[in-house]
Amino acid sequence: MRQYFVFFIFGIILAFSSCRTDFDTVASTGDLKFSKDTVYLDTIFKNIGSSTYQLKVYNRSKNDISIPIIQLKKGLNSKYRMTVDGMSGNNGKIFNDVTLLAKDSLYIFIETTADITDANPVDFLYTDEIQFDSGANLQEVALVTLIQDAVFLFPQQNPDGTKEKIQIDGKAVDGFYLDENNPENGNELIFTNQKPYVIYGYAGVPEDKTVIFNAGARVHFHANSGLYVGDKASIQINGGISNTEKLENEVIFEGDRLESLYSGIPGQWKSVILSTQSINHSINHLTIKNAVIGLDIKTQNNPISIKNTQIFNCAQYGILAQNSEINGENIVINYSGLASLSCLYGGSYSFTHCTFNNNWPSSSQFAVNLSNALAGASPEANPLTKAVFNNCIIYGSGINEFNLSKNTNAAFVYQLNNCLLKFSSSSTNLLYQFKTDTEHYNNIILNENPRFYKPSENKFNIDKTSAAFAKGNQTYIIPLDILGVTRTSPPDLGAYQSQDFPK
CATH class of the missing domain: 2.60.40.10 (Immunoglobulins)
Known part of the structure; x- marks a missing residue:
């Protein structure tokens, strides 16, 4: 009986199979x-x-x-x-x-x-x-x-098949030193706007040399690449005001993937590192995008000027400074995995008409972080002799975008004057008494919306509806904003003078 049943089922399958046409094309x-x-x-x-x-x-x-x-x-x-x-x-x-x-x-x-x-x-x-x-x-x-077309800069291959390396913080990394007499590229210490540059590995600036980036230079870093300015070496970025959205006179550092898919992905390349004993740095009209750390500043005992600079979409920090001295004007930083601006292990800092924002999608990041200590350092604490913010905006998507970490074994001097600040949680910590602590806080606008134009597109312009409109102190005014627009009196807070948004 079982045999007949098996034959019956097989017959049905065979019949249906003979009727199917989807195996024929x-x-x-x-x-x-x-x-x-x-x-x-x-x-x-x-x-x-x-x-x-x-x-x-x-x-x-x-x-x-x-x-x-x-x-x-x-x-x-x-x-x-x-x-x-x-x-x-x-x-x-x-x-x-x-x-x-x-x-x-x-x-x-x-x-x-x-x-x-x-x-x-x-x-x-x-x-x-x-x-x-x-x-x-x-x-x-x-x-x-x-x-x-592009100029390609990369480590040479050694006879044993390994890549050329340079030393950064005591570690050997794939890299090379820029050559002012390169037989193929000419003077590699001068970056022009004639062609974009693509860098593989770390491009190092030799001792006693200065790397210069002329207005309109475009530099693209491959994965795990960066720029290293070593001891007694300097960097000068000579960007200028642009008249179109193409930023034709801006110096731009970004990754080497040009597809629109990669336009906002953090961490595509490493960093610009300024070593401890590097000297005489000047940065003007620089845009940095999609790095791990935009500017990794270790320079000591030598002031650094950073003006009209934008840093966006960094996996860790927009600017990370350790015991350095920075004078910053018209700086805009947004979207950083740890902090847009982090000043560690003391130092001396002055920021005027800057917009520090952080829209990273979690609650543990800050727009600004200040500390006079560094874990593992000896000594662990180091004096923060000055951290002054004038006519600035410190904002973001988190609850608190301003963080202070004070070690009592070293000085911790800070002051915010005429700043819009986001710090929504109530705190009994004496470091955050924004309304009563006049030694550290003057004319603070707390938790009001600056109404940025399009922060998701890194456009932090404001108009007259912004809480930052005309709230600045004339004493600290920088005459031109980051776009070269003349500031009015009283000035607006942040890096942008208010204008009507495009319809």
Whole structure:
């Protein structure tokens, strides 16, 4: 009886199988649909691979079809490469007899690596097409990539196969020293606006030398890379006021991934490090984006001027200073994993018309952190001889954006004058008596909204509805704001003079 039942079930399965048509395919008739007719792969540097981009292909018909060929028009010579539904085909260029079921779709993932010589010499675009089928059934989707030429700076390879290294804080890291007589690049200590620069590893500034960044210079750091200004070395950043949103005269430090996907991702590269014995630094109109630490300042006994500078999207700190001396004007910092500004182990600091904000999405970060101690240091405490904030905004998405950490074994001198400050929790700590402690706090606007224009886009302009409007003290005024706009009297707080927002 069991045998008859088994044969019965087998017969049913066989009958249904013979009726199915979805194992049979018909030739494609050129009626494929696509998620886009052109795939734009964002700008890349020459010979640096792009991100992966997606194209979806649809079969709207009731038939399972076979696409005889999917290929790049330039064939095996194309600088693009694809996978089609997980298949690599012939070197990612040519795919034969691809099946696409009825009412179904397939994914094509596209990448490219190309040289500037591959691009059109007029517009520097590299293009190709993905071809589906041929002849009367041919359908095409265009591929477009902008390739940017650049100066590449990187460690040399040693004879034993290891990379060149430099010493930073007693550790050997992949890096090299900039050469003022480089046979290929010329003077590497002068960065111009002629071409962008791409740095691999740490670029070091040699002792007794100064690295200069001219207005409009663009510097892109690869992962785990940075700039190291060593002992007796200097940095001068000579950016200028720009007239358009392209920031044509700004000096910009950022990562080397140019795709829009990476525009706001923190931690894409390491840091600009100013060593303990480095000297004579001047920074004006610098924008730093997407580092681990924007400016890692260890310089001692040598004042540093930082003016008209923006630092955004750092995984740890916008500015981290240790026992340093900084004079800061028109500085804007936002979105930092630990603190936008952190001044540790004492030092001397003066910040005027600055906007320190932190919209990092958790509650343990600060816009400003001050401390006169450092764990593991000897001695552990060091005098904070001055920390003065004039006409500043200290704000963010957290409850308290201002943090003081005082060690009683060393001086801790601080003062806030005419500042808008976010500190929402009540505190009996004597360090935070904003209304009654006139030695440390004068004319503090507490927990009022500065009404920034678009903080999610790092635009911290204000208008007349802001709580920071006309609340500054004329005594501390910096005549021009970060955009070069003349400040009125009384001035607004923060780095921006108020203007009407665009409609």
